[in-house]
Amino acid sequence: MSSKKIPNVALNEPGKKVIMLGNEAIARGVLEAGVTMAAAYPGTPSSEITPAIAACVPFHPHINVEWSVNEKVAFEVAYAGSMSNARSVAIMKHVGVNVATDSLFEAAYHGVRGGMVLVSADDPSQFSSQNEQDNRYYGLHALVPVFEPSTPQEAKDMMKYAFPFSEEHNSVVLFRTTTRMNHGRGDVELGEIEKPDREIGFDFDRNRWVCVPSNSRPQRTSIIKRMEGIAEIADDFPFNGLTISEEKMNGKKYGFVAAGIAYSHLMDTLNQFGLTEKVSILKLGLVHPLPKIMMKKIMNSVDELVIVEELEPIFEEQFKALAFEEQINSVKIHGKNIIPQQGELTPGTLNIKITQLLGIDYTPFKAPELDITAPPRLPQMCPACHHRNTYWVMKQLERKLKLKFIKNNDIGCYSLGVYKPLEAADTALCMGGSIGMANGFAKIVPEGQIVTALLGDSTFFHSGIAPLTNAVYNQNDMLIFIQDNSFTSMTGGQDNPANGIKITGEQGVKIDIAKVVEGCGVPKENIWVQEAYEMDAMMEKMEQAVLAKGVRVFIAKHMCSLQEMRLVKKNKIKLPTVKVDPEKCIGCQICVRKFGCPAISFNFETKKAYIDQSQCRACKTCTFVCPSKAFYVAEE
Structure with a gap:
C-alpha cells in the first residue's frame, strides 16, 4: 500500500459522499467495476478521466493504465484486455472515436469476453474541438448499445453497471458524455470496489477473433440478433424512467423526453416553473436501442411531446418513425423545431422554449448593463511559447x-x-x-x-x-x-x-x-x-x-x-529579467502588432513598449525580434 494520500477517487469507503468532477466519477465507476485495463489518448473534455484512474494504481495495483499514442491504439489495447477476459475501458473525445472506428466496428462483430466500454466525450459548442459531432450515431452505425448519464452520481453508477452489461450481452458498450457532464461537479456516494476475481488469459479462439469473411459473416447475423435482444430488455434498463401525468395545461397534456445533461437541464426548468408533476417525463439512460414500450406509452398519454436533445435529432427521428409505424396520430412531436440543433443546450434556452410552448409568462433574466467595454481578445499562445x-x-x-x-x-x-x-x-x-x-x-x-x-x-x-x-x-x-x-x-x-x-x-x-x-x-x-x-x-x-x-x-x-x-517555481529558479530600453524603443510596435507575445504591451502615452514581468518567462526572443534592439537582459 502506498504512503501517498489517497485521492477521493481511490477511497475504499463505501457509503461516503464526496464532491467529484464528472470525469472523476467516471473513473470511480471504472475502479468499482474491477477494471484491469485502461487506455486513452488525451482530448478535452475527456482528459481528466485517465489520470484519475492512474491515481488509483498505487492503492489498487491490479489496474493497468496507459496513454496510448492515438485513439485507435488505445481501443486496441483495451480490446486485447477484453479478449483476455479482463474488464477494459478505452477513453477519448468524440473526434478520437473517428480514429478508433476501424477497430470499433470489427470489435462489435467479435463481441467481448471481459466487459469492454468505450468512452466518447462529445463537445457541443466546440469549446475545444474542430467540430460538433453526436457520437450516439456510432451506436446505430456499429450496432452497439449506447449509455448516457445525466449526473456525476449516475455517471459512476452507470459506468460500473456497463461492464457486467457488456459481458451479459457480449457487446462493447459506447458510453457517451458531453462537456457539461465531464466538467460539472456533484455529490457522489462511493460504492464497493470490486476486485478482479477471474482467470485472465487469451483463449486462442481464432474462429472468433480473426476477421476473415468466413468468420465475420455469421458474426454479422449474431450482432443483429444481439441488438434485437438488447432492444427487448431496453424498457427494463435501470437508468431509464417514465412518469405519466394526467394533468392538462391549456387543454392539453404535455410530455418530455431527454437523456444525459439535457435531462438535468430539463428537470431544472420543470422544477423552476412547478411543472414536474404536471407533465409526463421519459428519462433515457440507454440511448440506443430505445425502450419502445415506454416510447409508445408516453406518446399515447400526451397531446404534445417535446424531444429535448443536444445536437442531432436522433431521438426525434426514432419517435416519429415509431409513431408512424404504430399509427399513433394523436400526438404532436416537437424536436428541432423548438430545441436548437447547434451548440450546447443551456438552461436559459430551455426556460424560454418551454415557457413559450406552454404559454407561461416568463421574462428571461437580463444582466444589468455595465459601463465597461472589454477589449476584444483573440485566443493566443502563451508567453515564451x-x-x-x-x-x-x-x-x-x-x-x-x-x-x-x-x-x-x-x-x-x-x-x-x-x-x-x-x-x-x-x-x-x-x-x-x-x-x-x-x-x-x-x-x-x-x-x-x-x-x-x-x-x-x-x-x-x-x-x-x-x-x-x-x-x-x-x-x-x-x-x-x-x-x-x-x-x-x-x-x-x-x-x-x-x-x-x-x-x-x-x-x-x-x-x-x-x-x-x-x-x-x-x-x-x-x-x-x-x-x-x-x-x-x-x-x-x-x-x-x-x-x-x-x-x-x-x-x-x-x-x-x-x-x-x-x-x-518548483525548483525556485530565478529567471533573468528582460526589460525595454526606452531610449532605444522607437515605438514601431512590431513586438506587439506583429510578434504578439502576451507579456509585451505598449504605452500609447509614452509611445514605448514595456514588459509585464508577471507574464514574462525570459525566453529573450524579443531581443531578436526588435529591430532597434531595445529589449535587453538586465544585469542582476
Whole structure:
C-alpha cells in the first residue's frame, strides 16, 4: 500500500459522499467495476478521466493504465484486455472515436469476453474541438448499445453497471458524455470496489477473433440478433424512467423526453416553473436501442411531446418513425423545431422554449448593463511559447526569399497561430492532416510556392508517421515542421513518447523524433534539429531547410513554457529579467502588432513598449525580434 494520500477517487469507503468532477466519477465507476485495463489518448473534455484512474494504481495495483499514442491504439489495447477476459475501458473525445472506428466496428462483430466500454466525450459548442459531432450515431452505425448519464452520481453508477452489461450481452458498450457532464461537479456516494476475481488469459479462439469473411459473416447475423435482444430488455434498463401525468395545461397534456445533461437541464426548468408533476417525463439512460414500450406509452398519454436533445435529432427521428409505424396520430412531436440543433443546450434556452410552448409568462433574466467595454481578445499562445518563434521565422523567410508558403497546420496549441498577429496557418483539418494534405499540395503547386506542414510532437506520434512515409515513398517535395515541446500541451500537458514518461509517473522509453523521421526514409542531410529559443540559428537553419528539395523535416525543440514555469517555481529558479530600453524603443510596435507575445504591451502615452514581468518567462526572443534592439537582459 502506498504512503501517498489517497485521492477521493481511490477511497475504499463505501457509503461516503464526496464532491467529484464528472470525469472523476467516471473513473470511480471504472475502479468499482474491477477494471484491469485502461487506455486513452488525451482530448478535452475527456482528459481528466485517465489520470484519475492512474491515481488509483498505487492503492489498487491490479489496474493497468496507459496513454496510448492515438485513439485507435488505445481501443486496441483495451480490446486485447477484453479478449483476455479482463474488464477494459478505452477513453477519448468524440473526434478520437473517428480514429478508433476501424477497430470499433470489427470489435462489435467479435463481441467481448471481459466487459469492454468505450468512452466518447462529445463537445457541443466546440469549446475545444474542430467540430460538433453526436457520437450516439456510432451506436446505430456499429450496432452497439449506447449509455448516457445525466449526473456525476449516475455517471459512476452507470459506468460500473456497463461492464457486467457488456459481458451479459457480449457487446462493447459506447458510453457517451458531453462537456457539461465531464466538467460539472456533484455529490457522489462511493460504492464497493470490486476486485478482479477471474482467470485472465487469451483463449486462442481464432474462429472468433480473426476477421476473415468466413468468420465475420455469421458474426454479422449474431450482432443483429444481439441488438434485437438488447432492444427487448431496453424498457427494463435501470437508468431509464417514465412518469405519466394526467394533468392538462391549456387543454392539453404535455410530455418530455431527454437523456444525459439535457435531462438535468430539463428537470431544472420543470422544477423552476412547478411543472414536474404536471407533465409526463421519459428519462433515457440507454440511448440506443430505445425502450419502445415506454416510447409508445408516453406518446399515447400526451397531446404534445417535446424531444429535448443536444445536437442531432436522433431521438426525434426514432419517435416519429415509431409513431408512424404504430399509427399513433394523436400526438404532436416537437424536436428541432423548438430545441436548437447547434451548440450546447443551456438552461436559459430551455426556460424560454418551454415557457413559450406552454404559454407561461416568463421574462428571461437580463444582466444589468455595465459601463465597461472589454477589449476584444483573440485566443493566443502563451508567453515564451516556442511555436510563436517558428511562425515568426517562417514569415521573415517568406519575405526575405520572396516565396509563398502553403502552411498546412495541425491540431494543437500551434493552431492558435491562425489568429492575428501571426496569421500563420492556411489549412487545418484533423490530427495528422497537415502532412497528409501537404502530400496533395506538393503535386500541384506552382513555382515559387513552398508546401509546408506543421504539427506537434504528440500529433506526430499520433498520426504523422504514416503521411510522412507516404511523402518519402512518393517523393513529394515538402517541408515538415515538427514542434517538439515534449508534452501534449493543448489538452493539459500530458506526457507522451517525446519525454518518455508514462502516465503513472514512471520513466518509460523516450523516443527520438529525429531518428523516427530518419527511419521513415528522410535522409540525414534533410533533417534539422534546433533549439527554438536560439533565433539566429533558427533563421539560418530554417533557410537551409526552405531552399532544400525533397522531403525535409525541421524539428524545433523547447519544453512547453507552461511546464517549464512549473519546474522553475518548483525548483525556485530565478529567471533573468528582460526589460525595454526606452531610449532605444522607437515605438514601431512590431513586438506587439506583429510578434504578439502576451507579456509585451505598449504605452500609447509614452509611445514605448514595456514588459509585464508577471507574464514574462525570459525566453529573450524579443531581443531578436526588435529591430532597434531595445529589449535587453538586465544585469542582476
